Amino acid sequence: MGDGRSFICFPVSQGHLVNIVAFVPSSLDMEETWFAPGDVRTLAGEYRGWDAPVQDIIAALDQTFRWGIYDRPPLPYWSRGCVTLLGDAAHPMVPHFGQGAGQSIEDGFALAVLLEHAGREEIPGRLQAYQNLRLGRTSGVQAASRLAGRFYRSAAGNPSDQAERMREWMSAAAWIFPYDTEEAAAALLRSVN
Template sequence: MSLRVAIVGAGIGGLTAAIALRRRGIDATVYEQAHELKALGAGVAIATNGSRVLTDLGLGDAIEALAGRVRGYAYRTSTGAALPIDPAALSLGDPERTWFLHRGEFQTALARALPDGALQMGRRCVGVTETPEGARVDFADGSVVEADVLVGADGIHSRLQGTVTDPADPVSEGIMAYRGLLPAERVRGVVDLDVSAMWLGPRQSFLLYPVSSGRLMNLVAFVPTTLDVEESWTAPGDVAELARAYQGWDERVLQVIGAMDETFRWGIYDREPLDRWSTGRITLLGDSAHAVTPHLGQGANQAVEDAITLAATLADASTGDVPDRLALYESLRRGRTRLVRNQAREAGRLYRSTEVSPAEQAERLRGIYDSIHINDHDAEHVATEALSRVGASR
């Protein structure tokens, strides 16, 4: 193996980056502060732009086995009427190549794809020192790791972000989400169990899709709030309070809420784009670099795109190449992630609009999804083409 890469954070982006780097002969190790990967009760959609990457890495069969497969998408008003658009015309991810996953199960599948020793738990980073030749990471247990490249994949509350640039403050939409999982059998006959469905209504929205091989349904209910709500998937919520927020909505929504045992609150925030992601030897990835609201389901997908882009740009690099390769990685990802961040915010506003007709909602949704090219964006191809142009110019 050539380069030594230390990745701080065992989220979706960090684990995918380690797998992709090791496929290219790069010695990548993930360091995670938690002592175990916990199966957080949250769903995640891996659309075509993400599933393409993971399939090419040889993970398709293992991840597809965990997915709640859907035959299509449904968009409805708060009263249950269908939006006047064919969901198949929206470029939001071919359902044949989109995986709806339980985040914990997905994370575990990625971790299992790494060899022994490539994921080290209970390693909390407490300090970083960068030199022209590499980076040193100090851990709370007194251990030290030296690497040619350090990747901060430690999430929306990234500690490593501050080693690269001034940290970005949270930006709230004035929205919080109730999240929950419930057995699919409880709502059989109430909703289609093989459809990803969204209800759009004044000031709030409601999303439902299958996960865990179809055994569970994942719901996310977005409601307005004036409170500072934790950026957490595990803050307890109140099912009765959730039900009150949707009084007067489509009866199917109320029946789904009535089938829940528990719910969790999640504050919806993103971050203003950073002025930079990289130094000579340190770079950021995923939410550490570009936190995004969840309204296009692209947070995890953009982290996967980051991961394959980083691996492709570091392929066959010498230690002396690293600063230029990290600069190339950042240049390839900044514009796309900024576009996705802006369009996710616009989608959230549109879902909850009080002034836009269903017909206009449908037309504007089409434009948002078309703009980010979920079905046809190939991050690995973009990166390899860019790297070949750099080589040809020398």
């Protein structure tokens, strides 16, 4: 991490593949697709001077893809009548905290609890309750993800200082992980019944 860039790799497909994500600044508008071809040589140039493992991983690539990361502010509301949004449609997140899918799953659990046994006439109120329950949390996770991206691309400090800052920062963000969406939704239902 550092110097306006970050680089991460992690195993996927039960360890059979490695996903590599390289964040570099760009002033270009990107096509909204997961399949826009990139150029391995251009990517290697973006990481010239980085540690050998990063350069070795890039040198081993046959192909790369590129896509834009666009940040969106939290929406003021998600639900109207019998219609609501969930996941990225309601709260798109930059990927720096790995919470986009997790927050979508939490949305699904909240909706399942809040809509179970709801009569047709109760649905608008339940969807409003879902929005009220989830909006603050997802906005907070969006903000944490945005800050993580800034941190990953900061060049401030030596590696051991950055490692200590990361430990402190991750400790401060620990509120995200133990949250029990199902219980929060059930408690909300109990409080209005």
